[in-house]
Amino acid sequence: MLAKGQTVIGMMETLAPKHYAVPEDRIGLQIGTLQKDIQKVLVALDVTDEVVDEALAVGANLIIAHHAVIFRALKSIQTDTPAGRLYEKLIKNDIAVYISHTNLDVAEGGINDMMADALGLTGLSPLEELHTDKLKKLVVFVPVSHHEAVRRAVFQAGAGSIGAYQECSFNIEGTGTFLPGEGTNPYIGQPGKREEAQEIRFETIVPESVERRVIQAMLKAHPYEEVAYDLYSMDLKGRTFGLGRVGKLQEPVTLAQLAEKVKQAFDVPALRLVGDPHKQIKKVAVLGGSGARYTRHALFAGADVLVTGDIDYHTAQDALAAGLCLLDPGHNVEKIMKAKVADYLAGELREKKYGTLAVASEVNTEVFHFV
Template sequence: MATVGEVLDRIDRKAPWRSAYQDDPVGLQVGRRSQTVTRALVSLDRSMGAASKAAELSAELLVTHHPLFFRQLARLTDESEEGRLALFLAERSIALISAHTNWDAAHGGVNDVLAEILGLQDVRPFGPSGPAREAKLVVFVPRESTDRVIDALSEAGCGEIGLYRRCAFYSRGTGTFRPLEGSNPAIGQPNAVECVEEDRVEMLVPRARVAAALEALRAHHPYEEPAFDILPLEDRAPWPIGRIGALREPSALGDFARFVDERLQTRCWLWGKPDATVRRIAVVGGAGDDLWRDALTAGAQVLVTGEVRQHHALAASEAGLAMIAAGHYATENPGTMRLREFLGAEFPEVEWLFFEPEEGEAGRPVVRW
């Protein structure tokens, strides 16, 4: 039977928790990793509406895009909105997981889904996300075992760079050692100096996974005493959260805005000349207006996001970038539905349901009336 801990680990593989913005409290917010899950509810927002629905369905788990706890609480009581919700869930043994900016940035997450719905071609990531907090593992491996060790380290979470996996570098050299009496060398004999053709293998490893990586290393390296170094790194370039791509055909900006309305079932706001011709489109679901400079640098003519504040709309339009505010709900709900599909495929033994509030309720806006 699936557990909350297994769900957390499976999301981590697809959308690493460490790729979230630094102050984004993603992951398990309420409950225990050991809790078993037979039915779960997925929702864009953590709301009393979603929590009540989870309780009504006897779900043991609620997975939301937006986290419950954004600020630190000094007490857990029914006097705060977060407290009421957390108590409601805890009293009913319903766990709460939030997959937020890690799911925005993930391959196949919120922004990939948005690019897909808008029919963008040649989609690639742009813009910042949280820092990666990594180290480098350097290990010396006899040549014939190099692939096996790289595979095992990759399985343990080493060698992930952006949308690439199993990234490693190796260089050839000679390792030498003299085993002592009582040793059990894979190559050589006690008391004889041995020289072995070895590869120096280098892979990035998230600091949180160093212990798991060393366990995998010891299990798959042929030597009794593998030689390795762990080097702390400066935080490297963050994970890109936005996506940029091209429309199949150039379009008038006004027509494109109508297309966004229709595809996302929304009614958007547009800053830009409706008769301008556009093709390069950037997307960032939710509150992504502050990424307009990154979108422009990446070559976009339009940024489609959820919300646009006036000062960003002004600065962007003067810099030559059109902005479309398509609504927070409309730009992130489709990606949250995709999270449900992903979890459904990963855990077919669990019943995965989706919470879609009525228009005008629990954070879902009324688009037309």
């Protein structure tokens, strides 16, 4: 059985919820429809002619990309222009395009975490805080026989965390009553007969970002035809999400040594270095894409170096004067997302027994070459 487009995107938005995106960011479905079966998903950094040709060659009818194929509002689609020809090719071949941009940057496990992990950084925190996850309390009444199954399912879906503590809950046993109506198929009792059952009131904390996943997991594990549960908003704040990451290296290295590690980790032949190559580096800030305006954030966080793309001359001058080193491996290092997002989607599709496949684009969309 193939997954519908909306099902695949539901998996993608579990990884990178749309509300994480910065305002006015061009994300979501940009071309085509999700109301169709998806044979194969192609995960790409950019949507170019070569990438669309690759999608056709591998049989993909959905492209999930990081960079928008439609970045500015369209007044017309003229098929004698490069952009117009690209849109025409996508539409004629029924290839949908879905964009996950700054929401994938911000997300836990997203591009900035991928970059930080590739450099071996620990003790991560956002470079710029954008969102604080709201917390809710889930209360559900479960028959004793299924209490552990429901609790386990809810925890595995992401509920139950308070700070550094996991699987937090409160459980108390009591008596539930109900009268199954005509046409019902109750797990306990018979239609038309009032019933009492020993149940457990199970309470736990649910971050808003995983609310839908937790509720679905709870309902799937619960045996009742109609599940009695409540979801309350709380004043307590959960985890903070944002752009970029700041973390520490396991062992200090020189700036020159870190530069070599960056080249290897992000598969780039060269990079631009600002600062003393012999300076000892302990704390590192990373930000995928264009991060020139985040030098002050890196300084405020106490970073010795900022690893990001698209650094301009005057920003580099100011950073150097302030004592912040810079490593610019280019914007294209965000290609790290292709294989990792494809692996994530492939795993989710496989776990749910869909025949839809997910693969990473092999097209190199880097526009700069070193000569």
